[in-house]
Amino acid sequence: MKxxxxxxxxxxxxxxxxxxxxxxxxxxLVDTPVFMPxxxxxxxxxFTPKAIEDMKCQIMLNNTYHLGLKPGQEILDQVGGSxxxxxxxxxLLTDSGGFQMVSLLKLAEITEQGVQFQSxxxxxxxxxxxxxxMSLQNSIGSDIxxxxxxxxxxxxxxxxxxxxxxxxxxxxxxxxxxxxxxxxQNLFAIIQGGLNPELRKLCIEEMVKRxxxxxxxxxLSGGEEKEEFWKIVTLCTNLxxxxxxxxxxxVGYAEDLVVxxxxxxxxxxxxxxxxxxxxxxxxxxxxxxxxxxxxxxxDFGPIEQGCGCDTCxxxxxxxxxxxxxxxxxxRLVSVHNVYFQLRxxxxxxxxxxxxxxxxxxxxxxxxxFKDTSKYPGWAVSALKSVGVDLL
Amino acid sequence: xxxxxKLQLAENSASNIFRRGTLSFTKKNHVIQTPACMTYTxxxxxxxxxxxxxxxxxxxxxxxxxxxxxxxxxxxxFKYPHGLHKYLNLENNLLFCDIRDPLKLSPVSFNTDKYLxxxxxxxxxxxxPDLWAEAMNIYRPDLIATMSDTVTDMDAKTKRIKKSxxxxxxxxxxxxxxxxxxxxxxxxxxxxHTDKEERIRSATSTAERDVQGFIVNVLGFxxxxxxxxxxxxxxxxPSNKPRLAYGLSSPEGILEGISNGIxxxxxxxxxxxxxxxxxxxxxxxTELKSEIHTQDQPKTLNLWSTDxxxxxxxxxxxxxxxxxxxxxxxxxIHHLLNAHEMLGPILLMSHNVYQLxxxxxSIRTSIDQGSFEQDMKxxxxxxxHLKESDGMQNHEDEVDTDSLGVxxxxxxxxxx
Numbered sequence: 139m140k141x142x143x144x145x146x147x148x149x150x151x152x153x154x155x156x157x158x159x160x161x162x163x164x165x166x167l168v169d170t171p172v173f174m175p176x177x178x179x180x181x182x183x184x185f186t187p188k189a190i191e192d193m194k195c196q197i198m199l200n201n202t203y204h205l206g207l208k209p210g211q212e213i214l215d216q217v218g219g220s221x222x223x224x225x226x227x228x229x230l231l232t233d234s235g236g237f238q239m240v241s242l243l244k245l246a247e248i249t250e251q252g253v254q255f256q257s258x259x260x261x262x263x264x265x266x267x268x269x270x271x272m273s274l275q276n277s278i279g280s281d282i283x284x285x286x287x288x289x290x291x292x293x294x295x296x297x298x299x300x301x302x303x304x305x306x307x308x309x310x311x312x313x314x315x316x317x318x319x320x321x322x323q324n325l326f327a328i329i330q331g332g333l334n335p336e337l338r339k340l341c342i343e344e345m346v347k348r349x350x351x352x353x354x355x356x357x358l359s360g361g362e363e364k365e366e367f368w369k370i371v372t373l374c375t376n377l378x379x380x381x382x383x384x385x386x387x388x389v390g391y392a393e394d395l396v397v398x399x400x401x402x403x404x405x406x407x408x409x410x411x412x413x414x415x416x417x418x419x420x421x422x423x424x425x426x427x428x429x430x431x432x433x434x435x436x437d438f439g440p441i442e443q444g445c446g447c448d449t450c451x452x453x454x455x456x457x458x459x460x461x462x463x464x465x466x467x468x469r470l471v472s473v474h475n476v477y478f479q480l481r482x483x484x485x486x487x488x489x490x491x492x493x494x495x496x497x498x499x500x501x502x503x504x505x506x507f508k509d510t511s512k513y514p515g516w517a518v519s520a521l522k523s524v525g526v527d528l529l
Numbered sequence: 530x531x532x533x534x535k536l537q538l539a540e541n542s543a544s545n546i547f548r549r550g551t552l553s554f555t556k557k558n559h560v561i562q563t564p565a566c567m568t569y570t571x572x573x574x575x576x577x578x579x580x581x582x583x584x585x586x587x588x589x590x591x592x593x594x595x596x597x598x599x600x601x602x603x604x605x606x607f608k609y610p611h612g613l614h615k616y617l618n619l620e621n622n623l624l625f626c627d628i629r630d631p632l633k634l635s636p637v638s639f640n641t642d643k644y645l646x647x648x649x650x651x652x653x654x655x656x657x658p659d660l661w662a663e664a665m666n667i668y669r670p671d672l673i674a675t676m677s678d679t680v681t682d683m684d685a686k687t688k689r690i691k692k693s694x695x696x697x698x699x700x701x702x703x704x705x706x707x708x709x710x711x712x713x714x715x716x717x718x719x720x721x722h723t724d725k726e727e728r729i730r731s732a733t734s735t736a737e738r739d740v741q742g743f744i745v746n747v748l749g750f751x752x753x754x755x756x757x758x759x760x761x762x763x764x765x766x767p768s769n770k771p772r773l774a775y776g777l778s779s780p781e782g783i784l785e786g787i788s789n790g791i792x793x794x795x796x797x798x799x800x801x802x803x804x805x806x807x808x809x810x811x812x813x814x815t816e817l818k819s820e821i822h823t824q825d826q827p828k829t830l831n832l833w834s835t836d837x838x839x840x841x842x843x844x845x846x847x848x849x850x851x852x853x854x855x856x857x858x859x860x861x862i863h864h865l866l867n868a869h870e871m872l873g874p875i876l877l878m879s880h881n882v883y884q885l886x887x888x889x890x891s892i893r894t895s896i897d898q899g900s901f902e903q904d905m906k907x908x909x910x911x912x913x914h915l916k917e918s919d920g921m922q923n924h925e926d927e928v929d930t931d932s933l934g935v936x937x938x939x940x941x942x943x944x945x
Contacts, residue, residue: 179868180861186851186872189581203933209838209864210929217841217860225855235933252934259930266934274932435605452580452618456605457573460598465871466574473579 140320141351142281145383151495154524155375155402158490161383163281164322165221165229168196169487170383170404173395173479174231175412179204180224183412184472187226193447193477197229197281199407202274203238207258211277219279231407232280233387234271237289248288250305268312272325276318284354284387285313287328292362299332306330306356307344314348326385328356333366335373342377352383355403359388364516368397372523375402392421392482396502397520399486400495411479415471418462421478423505427455429471434459447477496526503528531556532672532714532741534771534792546763546790549896552590552771554623554671559589563771563792564896565889566783567592567625568882569632569800573606573617576800577871577878580618582851586879587886590623590672592795594630595664596647599654606668613668625716626665627674627744628656631775631795634749637681642696645676658700662707673708674744676700677718683749687724694720694731701738714741716773723750725761732765741770745791748776755782756789763790780811780828780888781914784905787892799881806833806866806920808844808852808877809884811912814895814904816887825913830859832877833920835927837863850883852876866920867927 142164149158161168175182175190176199182190190198200220209223217223220230236253240246246255252267268286275283286309288302310327317325327345331337345353355374358367371386378384385405386398395406411421418430422442427434429441440450441458449458449470461467482502489498499521507513510529518528533553552561568575568591575583575591593613598606606616614620629635629647638646644655658676665673677700678693697720708715717740721728735743745762747755755777763772773793777786778801783794802809807829811817830837830844840863843856852862857876865873895904 179864179870181865181868181870181872183871186582186875187855188851192581204868206932207928207930208868208926209860210927211932212929213838213860213864216839217858223858223861223864225857225861239933254937255934257930257933257936259928263937264930264934265937270934435601435603436608438609448580454609454616456609457616457618460601460605461572461574464572464574465577465874466572466579468871469577469579469875 139314139325139349139351142320142322142324143351143383145381147380149491149493151400151490152493153496154400154499154521154526155372156399156486156490156495157402157404158487159383159404161404163197163229163324165227165281166196168229171395171399171483171486172197172405173483174199174405174407175476175479176201176407176409177224178409179208180220182476183416184469185476187224189473190226191228193480195228195476195480197231198226199231199233200278200280201238202232202235202271202278203242205232205278206235206274211274214277214279219277221279229282230278230280231282232275232278232284234284234286235266235274236271236286239266240289248302248305252286268309269316272313272316272318276323280323282324282326282352283317284326285310285328285350287330287356289330289357290332292333292358292360292366294332299334300337303330303332303337303341307341310345310348310350314350324351326350326352326354328354328387329374329378330357332357333362333370335370338370338373339377342374346379352385353378354385354387356387358386359390364514365519368401368516368520371398371403372401372520392506393503393514393517395479395482396486396499397517400499400521400524400526411475412472415475416468418467418471420471421475423502425506425508429455429458430462431459441471441474442478445474445477445481447474449474499526500528531712534742534769536769547787547896547901548768548790548792549893550771550792552792557623557671559623561590561623562893564783564787564794564892565590565792566794566796566798566885569796570594570617571800572597573613573619575878575882576803577875578882582875582879585849585851585854586882588622588882590625591619592625592627592631593617593670595626595628595656595661596630596649596654598664599647599656600649600651602651607663609667613670623672624668624670625672625674626668626670628661628676629679631748631778632797632800634681637679640678640696642699645678658703661704665707665711665713669711670713672714672716672741674716674718675704675708675740677720677744679718679746680722681749683723685722687727690720690722690724690727693722694727694734697731698734701735701740705738705740716740716742716744716771718744718746719762719766720746721758721762723754723758725758728758728761729765732762736766742773743770744773744775746775750776756785759786759789759791766790781909783888783892784908788905796882796885799878799885802829802917803874803878803881805831805917806873806877807831807917808862809881809888810845811888811908813888813891813908814900816891817904817908817911819907819911824910826911828912829917831920832859832862832873833866833924834863838927844880845884848880848883848887850876851879853880867924
């Protein structure tokens with residue numbers, strides 16, 4: 139399939155499966171592993187596009203379902219896409235819209251044709267087909283688009299899992315056919331198969347034949363046991379072609395990012411850092427702190443010593459505590475949290491390039507969890523599988 | 530002297546009392562041109578905006594309200610050892626500290642001879658001269674207002690008003706001891722409320738004190754009575770000291786205030802219109818191209834309006850704010866409001882702070898060029914003076930559900 143991206147591997151870890159790539163997309167270079175903050179409705183909450191640029195963020199997400207509702211396909215077509223609409227010239231990745239529908243709408247039902255749902259406007263029956271998802275994402279103009287997949291909960295068992303896997307393959311073919319702009323927009327396939335390794339292998343085999351510009355590991359981050367989660371991730375990175383980027387959707391927490399990078403994942407997204415910021419929670423290398431708590435009232439240090447973000451340079455925990463209920467408070471912590479995520483990824487890339495990634499991983503876990511007894515068991519297992527002994 | 534005010538002798542006739550001046554903060558080597566608006570803050574921050582936004586804005590003299598910091602029973606700002614400028618990340622700005630928020634008239638619960646009350650989210654707080662002194666000592670603003678017994682009851686009787694005049698004078702004298710010790714210049718509130726006689730008495734007595742400026746308060750007053758009340762105060766104040774007014778934050782209020790001898794205004798108007806989802810579009814003087822037949826033009830643009838969904842131009846190509854320099858389009862800002870996104874108010878606030886300052890610049894130019902009276906007439910004729918409504922009123926979220934997929938003709942389902 140035609141590709142609008144190029145990938146160059148710059149470094150690989152000699153112990154784990156971690157790698158650093160330069161990913162060239164239509165709106166510029168993206169250094170992977172990369173964390174992509176989520177600007178759901180064409181805006182990353184709390185940031186101006188200039189502020190996102192200044193933070194050296196190279197790619198972020200927009201949500202297809204939300205942009206479809208507001209401002210709508212017609213306006214996006216008129217203005218020439220989401221980049222132009224929000225005046226952001228970095229890269230954009232969009233999801234297919236299917237997941238949001240299933241989670242946000244009443245009575246959304248998967249049929250062979252597509253996702254059937256009730257219009258939020260008047261209750262009439264509508265259908266999000268693979269073709270329509272492509273059309274909407276073409277209007278948005280994202281640099282990376284996701285296929286419409288038959289997304290099921292990771293807790294689902296039984297024949298539904300296999301049905302969803304085969305259907306996702308059929309929908310991938312329909313997406314490829316319907317995609318109008320392969321020379322400027324990269325369509326990624328989404329590997330399904332639930333928590334069943336055999337189904338995952340089958341799915342990968344089939345989807346790799348379609349030779350899409352990249353692959354996502356779907357159907358995870360839905361509340362499944364983390365022990366199952368990492369095994370599926372590592373299976374996928376083992377089998378997917380090394381010449382393509384691998385994207386783990388909906389990941390997330392700092393420890394998840396570190397482990398998945400060790401397992402060979404290149405791209406991540408999650409609303410968590412920005413959402414938790416608006417609740418006054420700041421992410422640091424020493425764990426998470428709740429700045430709304432009165433105990434920070436007289437704490438005149440920055441959120442995190444040694445952090446290079448504007449918030450830590452200019453404000454104290456005390457002041458952020460004072461304004462924690464104002465829009466300004468949410469902004470201050472959002473700036474720090476996105477900077478934190480990007481800093482974590484940057485430090486991992488540096489460590490991989492120096493071939494010192496295992497020691498970075500150990501140092502991260504020590505700082506974040508303090509006590510080995512607090513290390514999540516699944517993370518210890520996962521890292522052991524790639525040659526890093528955390529304990 | 531920490532604060533020097535110089536009036537330029539206007540070439541206008543003796544009957545005009547509008548003034549053009551400079552306010553020099555000598556310790557900081559910073560000169561403010563007047564008439565001017567101060568920048569409004571909420572809990573020490575320009576609402577919605579962070580330092581990277583403020584960089585683009587012509588912010589100089591910033592007003593902070595002590596009551597915002599007293600929400601905490603044991604205010605953490607009182608414990609910060611490096612002063613208020615640094616605590617608020619406003620080290621490059623001049624800070625004016627008053628006690629009450631000038632944005633709206635909040636009823637005073639109960640003042641006594643010993644304290645004035647302020648409402649906070651955490652409860653009512655009592656501000657005594659000692660507490661005031663402690664705050665100013667720790668904060669070290671560039672300019673401070675002394676304590677005053679503000680009467681908020683519009684039907685207050687003479688007895689109450691007289692008491693407020695006397696109380697405020699006593700507090701002024703007590704506060705002055707501290708302010709002189711700290712060597713911080715002081716603006717003294719001039720009282721009198723709705724009673725002209727008391728305004729004259731308060732102004733005359735306050736003017737006897739060694740203060741560097743005066744505050745005239747007409748917040749909550751009927752529009753028609755404002756000019757007379759302001760004049761009753763300013764006519765009895767020395768002309769060589771600056772006058773700050775509260776309650777004259779709108780463009781009409783500012784023009785009325787200037788015409789009655791006011792030099793400084795609070796900047797809450799920028800915030801008020803932002804919260805209504807509106808962008809300032811009004812111009813003044815040479816910036817305002819007006820025809821004789823044009824009148825009742827809107828002063829602000831309602832970004833909630835569905836009409837703007839396809840308006841792919843910026844608000845104002847001559848504006849230097851975050852919204853206009855990117856530039857962002859009206860359609861995008863409209864979308865942000867419709868989608869209830871934080872960036873909407875951020876862009877509007879940046880724009881409105883910039884434009885309010887531009888308005889003041891145009892006024893100063895107009896006074897310098899000797900055309901203020903004419904320009905004011907033109908402005909009042911050109912624009913509508915109805916109070917701007919909340920842009921969000923009657924707004925129904927615009928959703929383009931048709932974008933989400935194809936309609937199915939066959940099956941019908943229960944209407945929601």
